[in-house]
Amino acid sequence: MSRLTGWWHSRGGPARSNMAKVELYTRWTFHAFTGIEVGAIGIPQLLGGGGGQLGGWLFLLVIAHATLSGVLLSLAMDWRLGRREQPVRLILGVSALTGGGIILVLALRSTDSIPQDTRYAYLLVGIAGFGLAAITLGLRTTAHRMYAALGTAVGTAAMSLLLGLEWNNAAANGIGVLATGSALGFSCVFSAWLVGVVWELGEARDLHTRLAIAEERLRFGRDLHDVMGRNLAVIALKSELAVQLAERDRPGAVTQMTEVQLIAQESQREVREVVRGYREADLHTELEGARGVLKAAGIDCRIKGGDVGGLSAEVQSALGWVVREATTNVLRHGDARRCTVRLSQTGGPGADGGPDGGYGGGEAVLTVENDGVPDAGAGARAGKGSGLARRGSGLAGKGSEVAGKEPGLPGKGSGLAGLRERLAALDGTLDAGSTADGCFVLTARVPLPRPATGHVRPGSDKADEADEAGGADETETETGEEVAV
Numbered sequence: 001m002s003r004l005t006g007w008w009h010s011r012g013g014p015a016r017s018n019m020a021k022v023e024l025y026t027r028w029t030f031h032a033f034t035g036i037e038v039g040a041i042g043i044p045q046l047l048g049g050g051g052g053q054l055g056g057w058l059f060l061l062v063i064a065h066a067t068l069s070g071v072l073l074s075l076a077m078d079w080r081l082g083r084r085e086q087p088v089r090l091i092l093g094v095s096a097l098t099g100g101g102i103i104l105v106l107a108l109r110s111t112d113s114i115p116q117d118t119r120y121a122y123l124l125v126g127i128a129g130f131g132l133a134a135i136t137l138g139l140r141t142t143a144h145r146m147y148a149a150l151g152t153a154v155g156t157a158a159m160s161l162l163l164g165l166e167w168n169n170a171a172a173n174g175i176g177v178l179a180t181g182s183a184l185g186f187s188c189v190f191s192a193w194l195v196g197v198v199w200e201l202g203e204a205r206d207l208h209t210r211l212a213i214a215e216e217r218l219r220f221g222r223d224l225h226d227v228m229g230r231n232l233a234v235i236a237l238k239s240e241l242a243v244q245l246a247e248r249d250r251p252g253a254v255t256q257m258t259e260v261q262l263i264a265q266e267s268q269r270e271v272r273e274v275v276r277g278y279r280e281a282d283l284h285t286e287l288e289g290a291r292g293v294l295k296a297a298g299i300d301c302r303i304k305g306g307d308v309g310g311l312s313a314e315v316q317s318a319l320g321w322v323v324r325e326a327t328t329n330v331l332r333h334g335d336a337r338r339c340t341v342r343l344s345q346t347g348g349p350g351a352d353g354g355p356d357g358g359y360g361g362g363e364a365v366l367t368v369e370n371d372g373v374p375d376a377g378a379g380a381r382a383g384k385g386s387g388l389a390r391r392g393s394g395l396a397g398k399g400s401e402v403a404g405k406e407p408g409l410p411g412k413g414s415g416l417a418g419l420r421e422r423l424a425a426l427d428g429t430l431d432a433g434s435t436a437d438g439c440f441v442l443t444a445r446v447p448l449p450r451p452a453t454g455h456v457r458p459g460s461d462k463a464d465e466a467d468e469a470g471g472a473d474e475t476e477t478e479t480g481e482e483v484a485v
Contacts (some may be wrong), residue, residue: 018298018335019202026191027077033130033184034070038063041126044119054113058123065101065127068094069134073188080192081199098131102156106173110163125176128152132181137188141209145185153178184409209332210399227274231267235260268462283308283316286323293327299370300338310345311364315446318422319343319366322430322444325419326368329442336372362448373440419444 016024032262042062045055072094075087105124108114114123134153136145161167242256287303294301308316323341330336344365420430428446435441 016335017202020197022100022198023077023081023195026195026443027074029191030073030077030188030199033073033133036065037066037069037126037130041122042066045123054108061101061104062123062127065094065097065131067095069130072134077132077192077195079138081196085149086140087138091135094131098127098135098152099155101127101131102152102177103159104167106156106159106163110165118168124156124173125180126271128156129180132177133184133188136181136185137192145189149178149181149185152181201224218476223274224271227270228267231263231270235263235267238263283311283320283323283343286320287343290323290327290339290341294330295341299330299336301341302339303341303343305343308343309431310448312449314426315364315448318426318428318446319364319444320420322366322442323368323424325416326442329440330368330372336370339368339370342369364448366444368442369439371439373434373438394399 042059045062046059068090072087072090075084075090078084079086102124104472105114105120105127109120109124111118114120132149135148139145139148153174156177157170160170160173165173172274238256238260242253242260245251245256287308291301291303311319326341330339342365346363346365416432417429423430423444423446426446427442430445431441432444433441
């Protein structure tokens with residue numbers, strides 16, 4: 001079955017967006033008009049009356065008319081989407097062929113060359129209806145489309161009277177042409193309008209995403225400037241003063257440089273506080289935000305077990321970033337129709353203070369599952385994080401470009417690698433990959449500490465010392481992370 005539907009999902013190439021699928025469906029509907037006209041109108045003419053010469057010529061007429069109408073429908077769709085100029089010459093050609101076909105059918109009927117039966121009615125109404133459908137799609141205004149339909153109907157009735165047909169037959173011909181042409185023309189114009197609206201909505205969503213990213217970058221840049229501007233100016237001034245004192249062999253140069261060192265350390269601390277404050281994420285807020293964003297994007301989002309009352313601030317912050325990154329992945333790198341977020345807390349054997357070293361043995365488990373698996377292969381999705389970092393989305397700025405090339409490279413803080421770093425600080429883990437039923441699952445697990453206050457998580461002092469020792473590198477990396485959120 002996957003081989004039969006692979007063209008729809010564009011397997012083996014870039015994933016086809018929902019907008020492209022709507023356009024593809026509409027175009028193939030228009031292409032089907034060609035087959036319907038030939039099958040329902042042309043073939044009966046070929047087979048009717050024993051397949052005589054007249055039936056063969058009428059069959060060729062229907063094929064030519066159906067082909068030109070199908071080409072006009074395709075080009076008119078491109079014109080309405082702003083991809084080419086209006087196909088004026090082809091509109092005139094289809095109009096002439098449609099008018100000529102109507103006159104020919106009426107003339108053959110007036111001379112009794114074709115009988116007054118359903119084949120005659122289908123031939124007349126079909127040529128007029130499918131021709132009007134293609135012509136109206138290529139016209140600019142509703143008034144022009146109405147004039148085209150009314151003019152064709154009135155012209156058909158008048159030509160019927162001129163060729164000697166009875167007035168009731170002429171009225172029936174005009175009404176049939178008007179009804180069929182109006183119905184098919186309205187269907188084509190409405191379908192093309194709907195495709196245009198879908199593309200505009202997709203472009204508006206992409207623009208909103210880019211503007212939000214740019215706004216976050218500007219805001220973080222302003223915050224960083226406010227913190228560092230004064231301190232850097234003082235450092236520059238005191239360094240210049242220390243140089244002058246040293247050149248004149250005057251005391252005080254060491255004192256000035258000591259103050260520069262203290263200010264630099266204080267600046268480092270302030271920048272870390274800015275970055276950490278910027279990256280704080282409330283889990284409840286992130287869950288509700290993910291629900292609202294995915295709902296606005298037309299994705300059915302369900303949150304199960306969203307009680308975060310028993311989780312510490314550190315655990316909520318780490319899992320909140322998982323929710324934010326997973327939401328970004330669903331929006332930008334998949335074609336999901338539904339997304340389920342599950343939050344649960346499980347217990348384990350370590351509750352009695354055994355070898356877990358102070359942990360309660362329980363863990364918080366966050367699972368984000370969606371059915372919009374990107375067409376990149378399961379290997380690339382599972383554990384490397386290239387799907388999230390490929391376009392620089394989520395947490396990384398410049399780091400995401402590196403992570404896209406070296407997904408396993410530590411310290412870059414982008415995509416899944418950045419999430420693993422955040423969870424690793426709490427001894428948590430992150431698993432990601434596709435399932436057999438075509439879903440993408442992201443699972444984050446964080447151990448929960450024992451409720452008692454006398455236990456200290458093993459390695460916490462060491463982690464704090466490493467944080468102070470490597471503060472400059474961490475600050476630079478995390479600054480690059482948060483700018484691109």
